[in-house]
Amino acid sequence: MPEWDWSLRDLHNVTKIGRRVFSCFSCGGGSTMGYKLAGYEVIGNVEIDPQMMAIYKANHNPRFPFQMPIQEFRKIPKQELPPELFQLDILDGSPPCSVFSTAGSREKKWGVEARFREGQAKQRLDDLFFHFIDVADMLRPKVVIAENVKGMILGNAKGYVKEVVESFAQIGYIVQLFLLNGATMGVPQKRERVFFIARRHDLRLPDLQLKFGEPPVLYRDIRSGRGRPIDPKSRTYQRWLKRRPADKSMAHVALRTEGKNNNFNTIIVHDHRVLNTIASNSVFVRYDEPYHISNEDIIRSQAFPRDYNFLEGDPQYVCGMSVPPLMMKKIAEQVNRQWFKRGA
Template identity: 30%
Template sequence: MLRVTSLFCGCGGMDKGILGGFDYLGHYYAKLPFEIVYAADNDPYAIKIYNDNFTHHAELKDVRDIMAHELPDHDILLGGFPCQSFSIVAQNPPRLGYKDEKGKLFFEMVKVLKEKQPRFFIAENVKGLLSANNKQAFPMILREFEQAGYHIHYKLLNASEYGVPQKRERVFMVGFRDFDDYFKFQFPSMLPERVPLKFALDAQANLDEKWFFSPKAVEGMLRVRAKMNKGRVQDLEQPCNTISAHLAKVSLNGTDPVLMIGERYRRFSPREAANIQSFPLDFQFDSVSDNRQYRAIGNAVPPVLMWHVANALAEIV
């Protein structure tokens, strides 16, 4: 078993994926040869969800307060470091990237890598990282990881090409201390078929009025839809558009994905959002409010996408 330390663990999407051993939409994702020896995040609600779902427990802690030398020895460092600074969506204020406090948090991963020198690391971030700071942020981040002693493969992966019913693009960086490991590794091949959104929906949500938009909200959207390109009704036969952490505040006047049920518009329930993100049905979120569920789910790495990356790594160890 290879030991894993998980920084910025959130509610556990990356961690569920790297452990494996779960069912999703009728497919079994095999248990992988990894165990988590330490996990931490600074969001108490995400930690509550995490600790409801794993036998090991994550610590509520700001990663900046972690002393690298006090961490348990590990073979893999995981980190979906905060991405708001790099997101293409986050244009107001303009993307500050690594000049912003949240954008600097990847340095905490670098600090741990320098101190602990694990065999591998896996970092994940939004597509906007590639273009942030006039395309200066990403090369700088790679350089920092390289200076910590790592050879790096990186790739922009679309979750919809790996069995997830969502068009979600994320950059994965996989670092290798040893060149032999770097030489052997290949990112997973995309799957031949896309999973349609309809398989992630919950018919029970159609019976609950709280998920439907009011007639007033619909009227307002219809008045301006022609010139605003809003009201993003999803095609149930295709993967869903990217879901985000602000699903709790989803608006018909925004670019968020919504459903049309008969003649009515509705938002996704938290369970549907979790399904779209590829969390297994037995992964529990309901110990926190709907708003906190949406936020944790929207910020997560899809477990099935992470499983494919982790499985590719498992093939070389």
């Protein structure tokens, strides 16, 4: 059975390594599942979104859940927090990263208060990483792992990354940056993400080495069922009729046939290619039939377990906002092998 085809029940058979993790900005728990697959114990989480917290609890049953903004969590007096949180091996987090996406005029969003999602409090999204670093300073874990979009290391955002690295240094952590692609890590998806992996300076650990080269998993390997049909009255359908094998998105078709430069979010999916990044707002249509891809395709491409309970949530939103479990599993295995087994 392929590694991406798994069940939450399989976690009962994973050998535990005796290492503790706490997850911030946990969403549906993609990274949580990755750590568990690698043998870690994830003891709790922080999540601002009530729906995501309900989904997280349904699938992970955390001992110490905190449904609140990270800004509030970091202000909790230490004596009011469980002592286990001060004995962490890894502090995990994926600070919301939409303001660093390369789509649109991202710089205009920096420093602006906004709701990341309906129902949440307004906050400056580009400040969240620094609040996360404050949590690291409070809890003093051995290792901190933070995931973010590739856009963080491109263009003007490089200055922001420099501030992040310097902030980690000020609290006694050495940071390494890794740009990793899920397609080389067993994930049936081309998902490039930046990982900040910081180790506490006093532990005197060597640099971490991360290199992955697993064979790609093509769309035909995960394809199952059908999603909703393309509306035959829509412009998307008219463009779909004019598609060619080389076209990767409806934007290519629009530019070639109409001279228009739009419809970027509608991706044409080919059986012999690896699926593009699953984002919460992307639209995927099959090349060989006028249908969208199925929810099962999305779940498989994100390497989520087949028995995951999405409650009333949209699988594409939950998956698109989460770290693929296999990505985090592969990273967590190397952290254990190269650092924790050395006595850290």
